[in-house]
Amino acid sequence: MSNAKEAILGRIREALTDVPEDENLQTQRNYRQEGTLGRQQVVDLFAERVAEYKAKVSRIPREEKITASIRDACHQRAVEKLVIPEGFPSDWLPEGFTFIRDSADDLVSHHELDQTDGVVTTCALGVAETGTIILDAGAGQGRRALTLIPDYHLCIVREEQIVELIPEAFDHFEQKVSQEGAPITMISGPSATSDIELNRVEGVHGPRILDVLIIGNE
Template sequence: MSATARAGAGRPAPKRTGEPVTSARDEVLARIRSALSDDTPDQSVPRGYRQGRADSAGDLDLFARRVIDYHATVTFMAPDQLPEGIAARLDENRVGRLVAPDGLPAGWTADLRATVLTDTPPLSVTELDAADGTLTTCAVAVAETGTIVLDAGAGQGRRALTLIPDYHLVVVRADQVVATVPDAVALLAVAGPARPLTWISGPSATSDIELNRVEGVHGPRTLDVLVVRADA
């Protein structure tokens, strides 16, 4: 090897002028930037939900059957029977301390034997755990699935009120029962998409990998439903 070659050994090759030097990292980042630079405007997706049949009496009967399938209780009554009916259900289930969300009709809790706990200011988890049950209204109910939906509206309260106490008594008006889940979603969308939704299908339950259903693991062990209709 010549002296000239030895002198140049180990030195980096000179950079070529006018040509940028890129690494594999630079190339990867450039591709990511290119992929994220899509300026295509969002497309509105039409939502054509299937509408249920208009059969109020049939929907109520189906709703009751589905709720009973979940091992919950359903009682039909007229509007003027409601205060007495609420008191009777609470007494039968030995509810001594009842959580009452804001917005419940005053007549529902005026003459109860149970001690009524209001949620203003909010009850603590310890106080909710010490309560025997909760009384609420609902936003909508679904006949085909026996599902009751709460959206934190008047008489429903925050989610913890119906997840911690062991007993939940919910009042469902006949005109709140719709045929299908899409019907319910359409009604809930009118109230606004930002509301917290709680979908209740029977008492709390869970299943293991073999689909063995175990009830009462968490939340209310007992779901009691009062359906209010004029012809009851």
């Protein structure tokens, strides 16, 4: 544990020393914790919100078209050399590109990542209300560096992975985080920030370009 984190937790413990053990400290959660929209409405809202962040969103009716869609996305962005995380389906990859595999036994260095055109990953979950994509380092998603260093990120999201609200997403990851310590990365559009004069600057702390392919169930 880092020194800064331990210092923060220490101050919290000190502030709670005079609180009786039997006092109810449960937080009142009066916000919405379950969505009310229909499945198609949730998917439509997710696509709309992701696009509002200046990400390009493409809808794919079924998985059989994913290879052609990845090829088209790469051609449109003029990318040829991409990193592929461990567990990403090989049969999704189109011909005519250079794909570099990253795995626990053969990690791509930060310098090599910086020299690639981008990365292609799956995701763990999507949140419609905020247009957020969530990664948990599972199969096909890779370690955090893969989606922070390259300039381009192409992310594959299945319709059934999309929930309506952030609390639903937190419920989904609670066990994996608490028991496995899985690192959670939340992505809401391409990397962007503002300088002191409020000029938008893209690509400072993550990919400058984000494309999202949503696979349907047709």
